[in-house]
Amino acid sequence: MVGESVAMRALRQQISVVAPTDGRILIYGESGTGKELVARSIHAQSRRNNTPLVEVNSAAIPEELIESELFGHVKGAFTGATGAKKGKFELADGATLFLDEVGDMSPNLQAKVLRVLEEPTLRTRGECNDYFGRCPRNRCHE
Secondary structure: OOOOOHHHHHHHHHHHHHOOOOOOOOOOOOOOOOHHHHHHHHHHOOOOOOOOEEEEEHHHOOHHHHHHHHHOEOOOOOOOOOOOEOOHHHHOOOOEEEEEOHHHOOHHHHHHHHHHHHOOOOEOEOOOOEOOOOOOOOOOOO
């Protein structure tokens, strides 16, 4: 990131404060304002900088595929699921996940993403157990 304006110095300061944390960070702004650059800077200064920065541009993935892309799926979870596939959340476990254009997701999918961010559970599409191997009572096959 370049520039020495007061706003850029303040942004770099904010990045240096949040980067070492394990918190979830909301980066917002209009399209083309550098959210991806901020995410890359946060990742580079984090303790996870030796792990991948997993990026997902929600606007570039068709609606019918985005859930499988984020959460993964097991073989047979839906027509065409000929094998298991890890989702971006699982691939980013212990790393950094950058979700871009979340506002372009359906409200239903946004709610599922929020649930994963709030609770440390993730269920692969078509699987009863969550990512950590537990099967929540009365929540299987939702």
